[in-house]
Amino acid sequence: MNAAVYFDHNATTTPDARVLDAMLPFLHQPQGNPTSRHSFGRQARAAVENAREQVAAAVGAHPSQVVFTGGGTEADNLAICGIANAMSPSIIAVSAIEHPAVFRPAQALFGRGWQAARIPVTGAGQVSADALCDLMRQKVGLVSVMAANNETGVLQDIAALAEIARDHGALMHTDAVQALGKIPLDFDALGVNAMSLSSHKICGPQGAGALILDKRVDIQPLLRGGGQEKGLRSGTENVAAIVGFGLACEYATRELTEHTRRMTQLRDRLEAGLQRLGATIFGGEVARLPNTSFFAFPNLEGETLVMAMDKQGYAIASGSACSSDSTEPSHVLLAMGVAPELARGAARVSLGAGNDEAQVAGFLRALENERNRWQQLTAMAV
Ligand code: PLP
Numbered sequence: 359m360n361a362a363v364y365f366d367h368n369a370t371t372t373p374d375a376r377v378l379d380a381m382l383p384f385l386h387q388p389q390g391n392p393t394s395r396h397s398f399g400r401q402a403r404a405a406v407e408n409a410r411e412q413v414a415a416a417v418g419a420h421p422s423q424v425v426f427t428g429g430g431t432e433a434d435n436l437a438i439c440g441i442a443n444a445m446s447p448s449i450i451a452v453s454a455i456e457h458p459a460v461f462r463p464a465q466a467l468f469g470r471g472w473q474a475a476r477i478p479v480t481g482a483g484q485v486s487a488d489a490l491c492d493l494m495r496q497k498v499g500l501v502s503v504m505a506a507n508n509e510t511g512v513l514q515d516i517a518a519l520a521e522i523a524r525d526h527g528a529l530m531h532t533d534a535v536q537a538l539g540k541i542p543l544d545f546d547a548l549g550v551n552a553m554s555l556s557s558h559k560i561c562g563p564q565g566a567g568a569l570i571l572d573k574r575v576d577i578q579p580l581l582r583g584g585g586q587e588k589g590l591r592s593g594t595e596n597v598a599a600i601v602g603f604g605l606a607c608e609y610a611t612r613e614l615t616e617h618t619r620r621m622t623q624l625r626d627r628l629e630a631g632l633q634r635l636g637a638t639i640f641g642g643e644v645a646r647l648p649n650t651s652f653f654a655f656p657n658l659e660g661e662t663l664v665m666a667m668d669k670q671g672y673a674i675a676s677g678s679a680c681s682s683d684s685t686e687p688s689h690v691l692l693a694m695g696v697a698p699e700l701a702r703g704a705a706r707v708s709l710g711a712g713n714d715e716a717q718v719a720g721f722l723r724a725l726e727n728e729r730n731r732w733q734q735l736t737a738m739a740v
Contacts, residue, residue: 362671363717367710368508374561377602384598392595402597409604416607418544419570425590429567430535430556434459436569437531437552444576447471448499453485454693483512483641483694494526501530505537509690510641511650520549539610540647551575562606566599621648631722654703663705670724675706
């Protein structure tokens with residue numbers, strides 16, 4: 359049986375029907391190129407600029423600060439490599455729990471004279487401000503810490519960390535891909551210099567994202583060509599996806615309070631059940647995204663649980679879906695000091711718009727059956 363209940367919204371979401379409706383006209387022929395001067399081109403340009411306003415408004419920024427990209431990964435790469443390439447090499451400090459879209463480009467700077475330093479996290483998954491202060495005694499030029507972790511959902515105090523970076527003359531980037539649409543975000547209040555966003559995590563289409571930039575920051579493009587996006591991201595804009603992203607931002611902002619209330623209620627219900635079944639919940643003691651629960655049962659492999667629950671009709675994730683070809687325990691949990699045996703058991707439920715209480719109750723029943731079945735098997739094996 360194919361999974362019928364989708365509990366993997368931190369991996370991707372289904373586009374909102376209202377978003378799809380708004381995109382469709384831009385996929386029909388004839389479609390203008392936003393750089394063309396004729397009426398088709400002007401129409402496409404107007405749509406892109408309208409979306410720029412919607413994205414900027416979602417994070418309290420000015421439209422001129424928005425650089426459209428092909429997604430969150432590209433926004434992260436542009437931030438890390440683009441900013442570093444405009445500076446003289448020093449140290450880039452990234453938290454130990456970053457998504458590969460941040461830590462891989464940070465590692466790639468190594469060959470260009472940069473050094474990479476990892477900012478440790480506490481057992482609860484929070485980036486330690488003290489550890490960042492210690493690191494800043496060295497020559498750190500760029501700091502990158504995510505606003506919310508994709509696996510645990512743990513939120514970081516970005517404003518405090520950005521202040522430390524600023525006080526030491528470093529620039530600060532935050533990957534807010536998982537935070538957008540789930541918690542309020544204000545670019546200026548956070549005091550960062552760059553922020554990455556992605557469309558498909560907020561019921562927008564895949565393949566669109568943005569880097570929000572402090573206008574004082576020097577940055578080099580990664581893609582050179584026709585000079586779109588003020589020369590920072592050459593290439594014909596993906597107009598339909600950008601239109602969808604803009605509208606998804608508008609809905610996410612408008613519906614944030616109600617969405618948060620619903621998600622928190624469902625997540626708390628889920629976690630009460632998980633605890634009753636004896637699961638460990640990671641990061642449960644600190645502020646988290648309202649939709650995310652990352653948990654493990656001792657001696658039960660996360661991958662095994664994902665496959666078993668898929669058979670029962672529930673789509674969940676083990677570790678990070680974006681690197682699910684790897685069977686290594688989650689680097690996020692290891693950074694939090696979780697024992698590798700328990701970390702291997704980690705599974706994530708990330709709730710979203712289509713989920714309800716009946717689905718959560720059904721999931722808990724299926725999970726209990728699975729846990730009992732597996733406990734009997736282990737008892738027989740001893
Ligand atoms: N950053 C974080 C925290 C993510 O969770 C993801 C995707 O899961 C990305 C970046 C990459 O975004 P995209 O899939 O839009 O490239």
